[in-house]
Amino acid sequence: MATVAALSSLPQALPKAFIKQLQQAVGKAYVLTAPEEQRVYECDAYLLMQAPPQAVVLPISTQQVADVVKACNQFDIAFTARGAGTGLSGGALALQGGIIISLNRMQRIVAIDEANQTATVEAGVVNGRLNEVLASSNFFFAPDPSSQSASTIGGNIAENAGGIHCLKYGVTTDHVLALEMVTTEGEVIWLGSSNRFNRGLNLTGLLTGSEGTLGIVTQALVALTRRPQAIQVFLAAFPNIQTAANCVSAIMRDGLAPAALELMDAFTVRAVNAAFGVGFPEDSEAVLLIEIDGTKASLAQRGTVLNDLLKSHQALQIKEATTPEDRHNLWQARKKAVASYGRYYPAFYLHDCVIPRSQLAPVLSQILAVCEHHNVAIANVFHAGDGNLHPHILFNPKDDGIHNRVHAAGVAIIDICLAAGGTLSGEHGIGIEKAHLMPKVFNPADLERMAAIKSVFDLSGRCNPGKLFPVRHGCGEVGAHGPFGKALVNTMPQQTWLGRSIAALAERGLWI
Numbered sequence: 001m002a003t004v005a006a007l008s009s010l011p012q013a014l015p016k017a018f019i020k021q022l023q024q025a026v027g028k029a030y031v032l033t034a035p036e037e038q039r040v041y042e043c044d045a046y047l048l049m050q051a052p053p054q055a056v057v058l059p060i061s062t063q064q065v066a067d068v069v070k071a072c073n074q075f076d077i078a079f080t081a082r083g084a085g086t087g088l089s090g091g092a093l094a095l096q097g098g099i100i101i102s103l104n105r106m107q108r109i110v111a112i113d114e115a116n117q118t119a120t121v122e123a124g125v126v127n128g129r130l131n132e133v134l135a136s137s138n139f140f141f142a143p144d145p146s147s148q149s150a151s152t153i154g155g156n157i158a159e160n161a162g163g164i165h166c167l168k169y170g171v172t173t174d175h176v177l178a179l180e181m182v183t184t185e186g187e188v189i190w191l192g193s194s195n196r197f198n199r200g201l202n203l204t205g206l207l208t209g210s211e212g213t214l215g216i217v218t219q220a221l222v223a224l225t226r227r228p229q230a231i232q233v234f235l236a237a238f239p240n241i242q243t244a245a246n247c248v249s250a251i252m253r254d255g256l257a258p259a260a261l262e263l264m265d266a267f268t269v270r271a272v273n274a275a276f277g278v279g280f281p282e283d284s285e286a287v288l289l290i291e292i293d294g295t296k297a298s299l300a301q302r303g304t305v306l307n308d309l310l311k312s313h314q315a316l317q318i319k320e321a322t323t324p325e326d327r328h329n330l331w332q333a334r335k336k337a338v339a340s341y342g343r344y345y346p347a348f349y350l351h352d353c354v355i356p357r358s359q360l361a362p363v364l365s366q367i368l369a370v371c372e373h374h375n376v377a378i379a380n381v382f383h384a385g386d387g388n389l390h391p392h393i394l395f396n397p398k399d400d401g402i403h404n405r406v407h408a409a410g411v412a413i414i415d416i417c418l419a420a421g422g423t424l425s426g427e428h429g430i431g432i433e434k435a436h437l438m439p440k441v442f443n444p445a446d447l448e449r450m451a452a453i454k455s456v457f458d459l460s461g462r463c464n465p466g467k468l469f470p471v472r473h474g475c476g477e478v479g480a481h482g483p484f485g486k487a488l489v490n491t492m493p494q495q496t497w498l499g500r501s502i503a504a505l506a507e508r509g510l511w512i
């Protein structure tokens, strides 16, 4: 965990001519330069670090985004895209100064095409809003991060967001068919294709999850999913977190293919009961929420199998949410669980390592032991079916020595997860928070390839600098070598933006 920090020295003041150009691009009212107007953009939901931008611009169209990026290039100013600022790894901070380009005004749902099961949306459309608009149709947008009432589809794409129902339906990248983006040179391009059978390099997949480091997404063509005919949601209470975790492995192993499978510990159950009055059983130590969906006929049979399996894994109590309203309330309580912790602790620090599901029980035991050792409180609510842990270390920042203890527990949790064959992040991204940990999971050759790709898209290094990579690679420090580099230089047409970037790298001796 980084301690609360602000950049001590900012780059020099932005040139007046640059501000003027921004104002010409987006309108004077949409260029924020006063410190009080920018306050909200100093942090995101990572909360442990602040970095004030030098200006914030709020374009309303792709062309305006392009004009802003071109101005940044002309004046050599860094820029960082921002959606709702709900990111949990500091990705939307202007870490090295420069401007924030907020996509929040780009909220048009451009088209919904039920025949082809797609929607075209601007990047600033809030995830939940798209599903509200689809409420009366047979389709929905499947990626459902718990932040969906606020987070934007552009932010979801940048972070490759997951969510409760991504266990069955796949994470954001599985639902993005094509992207409109503004390149770091200010050109507007589309990646991907409107049909699901695209050829060539999967640049849409590359952009999705690149944490805003390769360009700015302005529109997306996303796939819509047909609603299942029937849904059943079960709540099962367990004597301890290990029995619940073992049951998760069994459910997945036995082919029940749940749409969602979430685990809440006792602290979380009590907190959501107090906050939302949902009446989860408090006389247990862990609760599983399990959703299965499909045809009515298939559910009757699978529901019986699931019930038997839960009983054979020591479930103390099994309840079924029978009405759509019950189900909605139950999932809302789950999605808002994090907010309910605020009654007890003013701050939390959250990891989202992913581990093999079979390791859930032993890893959870080790995490509990580590938190006890460092004398910090912990709450767990997570995407158990995916093995995507969310240990929340709860604390009061005013407590003596707490920052060191939280930091030590956080480091230990990551080490435990990596030792179990896990990885750094399931859905919250690397951002600032975990950049220094990348060498723990990637070797130098992996990192070099990633940095080379970053250079292809962002030759100047102005696009969201300081994120994702353990060491900030300037253009001169990074290159792709050998046949890989040569092949690309030879194949990319010089008149394209990508081709020109590669040629420029080659000219500078960076592609050899």
Ligand SMILES: Cc1cc2nc3c(=O)[nH]c(=O)nc-3n(C[C@H](O)[C@H](O)[C@H](O)COP(=O)(O)OP(=O)(O)OC[C@H]3O[C@@H](n4cnc5c(N)ncnc54)[C@H](O)[C@@H]3O)c2cc1C
Pocket: 044, 045, 080, 081, 082, 083, 084, 085, 086, 087, 088, 090, 091, 092, 103, 123, 144, 145, 146, 147, 150, 151, 152, 153, 154, 155, 156, 157, 158, 159, 160, 161, 162, 163, 164, 211, 212, 213, 215, 216, 217, 218, 338, 339, 427, 428, 464
């Ligand atoms: C209470 C809570 C619950 C959460 N639950 C989940 C969850 O279940 N699953 C999950 O995956 N995440 C979750 N998150 C994390 C967060 O909501 C997601 O990462 C979300 O996708 C971020 O969207 P945003 O619009 O807030 O993006 P921001 O926070 O504004 O930005 C995130 C990153 O995306 C980049 N970015 C934003 N817009 C663009 C764009 N148009 N083009 C290029 N780059 C862009 C930014 O530069 C930054 O690097 C949760 C967060 C909170 C606070």
